[in-house]
Amino acid sequence: MKGPLPLIVVAPFGNSLFEYxxxxxxxxxxxxxxxxxxxxxxxxxxxxxxxxxxxxxxLSASFAPVIQGFQQLVWVEEEAVDSSLKSSTAEDEFEQxxxxxxxxxVIPIESYLDSEQHIMVNTEQGSTYELFYRTPTAALLSxxxxxxxxxxxxxxxxxxxxxxxxxxxxxxxxxxxAVEPIKSVLSTLAFSPTVASLVNxxxxxxxxNDIRFLTGEDGQSGIVSRHSFxxxxxxxxxxxxxxxxxxxxTCQLKPFxxxxxxxxxxxxxxxxxxTGTVIISGHYDSRGSFGSTRAPGGDDDGSGTTAVLSIARTxxxxxxxxxxxxxxxxxxxxxxxxxxxxxxxxxxxxxNANVTLMVQADMxxxxxxxxxxxxxxxxxxxxxxxxQLVANISALYSPELEVGFxxxxxxxHQSFHDQGFPxxxxxxxxxxxxxxxxxNSGDLSDREGYDFDQLKAIAKVQFGTILHFAGFEVxx
Ligand SMILES: *[C@@H]1O[C@H](CO)[C@@H](O)[C@H](O)[C@H]1NC(C)=O
Ligand SMILES: *[C@@H]1O[C@H](CO)[C@@H](O)[C@H](O)[C@H]1NC(C)=O
Ligand SMILES: *[C@@H]1O[C@H](CO)[C@@H](O)[C@H](O)[C@H]1NC(C)=O
Ligand SMILES: *[C@@H]1O[C@H](CO)[C@@H](O)[C@H](O)[C@H]1NC(C)=O
Ligand SMILES: [Zn+2]
Numbered sequence: 430m431k432g433p434l435p436l437i438v439v440a441p442f443g444n445s446l447f448e449y450x451x452x453x454x455x456x457x458x459x460x461x462x463x464x465x466x467x468x469x470x471x472x473x474x475x476x477x478x479x480x481x482x483x484x485x486x487x488l489s490a491s492f493a494p495v496i497q498g499f500q501q502l503v504w505v506e507e508e509a510v511d512s513s514l515k516s517s518t519a520e521d522e523f524e525q526x527x528x529x530x531x532x533x534x535v536i537p538i539e540s541y542l543d544s545e546q547h548i549m550v551n552t553e554q555g556s557t558y559e560l561f562y563r564t565p566t567a568a569l570l571s572x573x574x575x576x577x578x579x580x581x582x583x584x585x586x587x588x589x590x591x592x593x594x595x596x597x598x599x600x601x602x603x604x605x606x607a608v609e610p611i612k613s614v615l616s617t618l619a620f621s622p623t624v625a626s627l628v629n630x631x632x633x634x635x636x637x638n639d640i641r642f643l644t645g646e647d648g649q650s651g652i653v654s655r656h657s658f659x660x661x662x663x664x665x666x667x668x669x670x671x672x673x674x675x676x677x678x679t680c681q682l683k684p685f686x687x688x689x690x691x692x693x694x695x696x697x698x699x700x701x702x703x704t705g706t707v708i709i710s711g712h713y714d715s716r717g718s719f720g721s722t723r724a725p726g727g728d729d730d731g732s733g734t735t736a737v738l739s740i741a742r743t744x745x746x747x748x749x750x751x752x753x754x755x756x757x758x759x760x761x762x763x764x765x766x767x768x769x770x771x772x773x774x775x776x777x778x779x780x781n782a783n784v785t786l787m788v789q790a791d792m793x794x795x796x797x798x799x800x801x802x803x804x805x806x807x808x809x810x811x812x813x814x815x816x817q818l819v820a821n822i823s824a825l826y827s828p829e830l831e832v833g834f835x836x837x838x839x840x841x842h843q844s845f846h847d848q849g850f851p852x853x854x855x856x857x858x859x860x861x862x863x864x865x866x867x868x869n870s871g872d873l874s875d876r877e878g879y880d881f882d883q884l885k886a887i888a889k890v891q892f893g894t895i896l897h898f899a900g901f902e903v904x905x
Contacts, residue, residue: 433473437502439562439569440490442466447600449484451476456600457593458847459810460504461838462567466809469504469569469593471495493561499571502593503580503766506567509836509861510587511797520565522585529583530558530572578688581716581764586868591766591839601778601849603812610785611814611851614898618818620825623903624896627747628826628889631739633881636888640735640874642668643713644725654724655690655715655731657761657768661724662690665713669693669759672738676745678757685762685772690714692769693759697744697751700902704783705753707899709891710770711737711790712763712841716868723870727879728857730840731872733790734759736888743892752900753785760841763791770841778848786815786898787852791840793887795857795864796880804887805835805856810843815853822893827886833859855887 440446446468447453455476457469481487507519516522558576562569572580580590641647643655643665650668652661670680670693678695685692693713699705711733715726725731737757743749762768770789777784796802804823806816820832835856842852857864866872873879895901 433475435471435473435495436477437493437495437561437569438470438472438477438490439467440470440486442468443486445484445486446470449476449480452480453600455597457502458598460567460591461506462564463507464836467567471597491562499559499561501572501574501577502561503570503572503577503590504567504593505570505580505584505588505590508587508589509838510867511861511863513863514587514865514867519585519587523588526583526585526588527558530576578765582719586719589766601847603846603849603851607785607849607851608812608814611812611818611898615814615818615821618821618825618897624893625826627743627749627896627903628892630743630747631885631888631892632742633885635742636735636739636881636884637874639738640727640731643731643734644727644873646725646873646875654717654722655713655726656717656724657689657714657765662714662761666690666693666759666761669713669734669738670695673741673757676741678741683773685769689768690761692761692773694773695741695757697755699752699754700750701752703753705785705899706756706783707753707785707895708756708758708787708845709737709740709790709895710758710760710787710841712761712769713759714761714764715872716764717870718868721870725870725873727872727874728792728795728864729867729872730763730791731874732792732794732857732884736790736793736884736891739885739888740892740895747903749896749901749903751895752902755895755899763841767841767844770844774844774848774850777850784845784850786894787842787845787850788815788819788891788894789840789842789852789854790887790891791854791856792837792862792864793855793857794874794879794881794884796878796883797858797863798878801831802829802880802883802886803857803859804830804832804890805837805859806832807838807842807854807856808834808836810839810846811853812846812851815851818898819853819855819890819894822897823890826893827889830883830886830890831859835859835861837862855891857883857887
């Protein structure tokens with residue numbers, strides 16, 4: 430007798446999904462499709478039959494039979510970009526991507542250089558795919574695991590990919606007990622002259638130097654690209670580690686997957702006895718233009734990385750100490766689908782770590798000419814109370830920022846959100862992505878729209894969030 434037919438279920442996210450054990454036990458994560466959040470379950474027709482007979486939610490789900498199994502499942506989605514950047518051929522570009530995927534020379538080999546600058550990609554591998562779900566703004570594909578790692582180089586510019594986990598994952602909502610301390614800080618939040626003087630100490634000239642090293646614009650670092658698989662990302666990692674260590678942090682390079690540059694995890698131990706840990710992060714890896722080896726990532730996410738480093742440098746200059754542990758983290762593997770942060774967030778969950786707050790900075794510096802300085806907070810993935818705290822701290826210390834929500838979504842904070850840690854993201858615009866150099870080899874810091882005043886204003890908000898939430902003392 431044949432067993433039940435396996436099915437991939439893509440359903441609108443909702444807590445009711447988790448009331449069915451054959452769904453919740455086969456959950457593969459939440460993903461974005463335009464303005465919707467979709468949950469993926471890989472189950473079978475028996476489960477779906479019983480769910481469908483009792484839940485109206487099943488009416489808006491889609492079901493794909495798995496006839497021949499699958500390789501690596503990958504979610505690809507169109508990102509939220511400003512209409513000024515949208516090309517009229519956006520739909521064709523996705524079709525071209527699928528064509529590229531099925532042609533033998535699937536990976537543009539000139540994009541991949543190993544540590545000796547040798548081409549390291551085998552183009553013979555994996556040139557088939559299967560499509561399990563498709564809307565104008567998202568798709569679920571099966572590709573070889575090799576191709577999955579390199580999709581970022583052949584995806585259309587405003588599309589991104591996220592690999593699905595290889596086995597079901599637990600849905601871990603942020604528990605109310607983890608939100609209480611945030612509400613409590615919010616309820617007593619008031620301007621502090623000491624915090625103001627600490628956050629104002631962030632240095633723009635220093636940030637200008639730091640970003641020019643990371644992009645290679647200084648002509649000294651030799652960095653051409655910080656793509657996770659190339660030498661430049663390892664140069665950046667070693668340099669970041671050395672700079673953080675200079676500020677008194679204890680740092681580790683944490684590898685997470687063969688071939689990828691490591692995460693850089695730096696820590697300032699609390700001066701009071703607590704396990705509580707606040708994480709402020711960016712991703713130092715980058716993505717360039719299709720077919721080009723250059724990926725300076727000045728805004729994405731050299732800006733977030735530089736903001737995190739500017740906080741470290743300010744900690745050193747001011748001698749501030751914290752009442753919770755503070756980790757400053759530069760992730761890698763973000764552009765291939767949050768690989769670095771997923772590994773770290775999972776590790777912290779397994780260790781039962783007491784991560785009390787996490788704020789990811791991704792793209793802080795671009796300001797569209799004519800627009801005011803802005804701070805965007807994610808409109809869905811993240812903990813609303815954390816976003817509220819960040820917004821209120823912005824009003825206190827960077828009142829020049831216009832704060833609002835952005836549909837630009839799902840940087841490394843999603844990895845922490847998925848593990849039930851309170852988190853949010855800070856972004857450069859209260860609206861969709863408007864940077865014309867986004868995912869482009871021209872993403873340098875010395876160009877129109879790259880605004881160091883906005884970068885500093887947002888870095889102040891990140892630092893102010895640590896100071897207010899963790900608590901601090903200044904002895905110097
Ligand atoms: C930061 O503080 C240090 C120590 O008080 C001071 O020497 C330095 O000039 C300040 N820098 C800025 C940019 O405010
Ligand atoms: C820190 O607190 C823990 C738990 O309250 C306690 O077991 C430990 O002894 C304390 N350590 C120090 C150095 O006070
Ligand atoms: C986590 O850290 C916070 C902040 O220091 C502390 O209040 C809380 O008790 C800690 N939680 C656990 C489970 O140790
Ligand atoms: C936080 O900001 C909101 C919206 O601007 C405001 O209503 C609220 O009073 C602020 N809370 C504090 C503690 O400042
Ligand atoms: Zn980014």
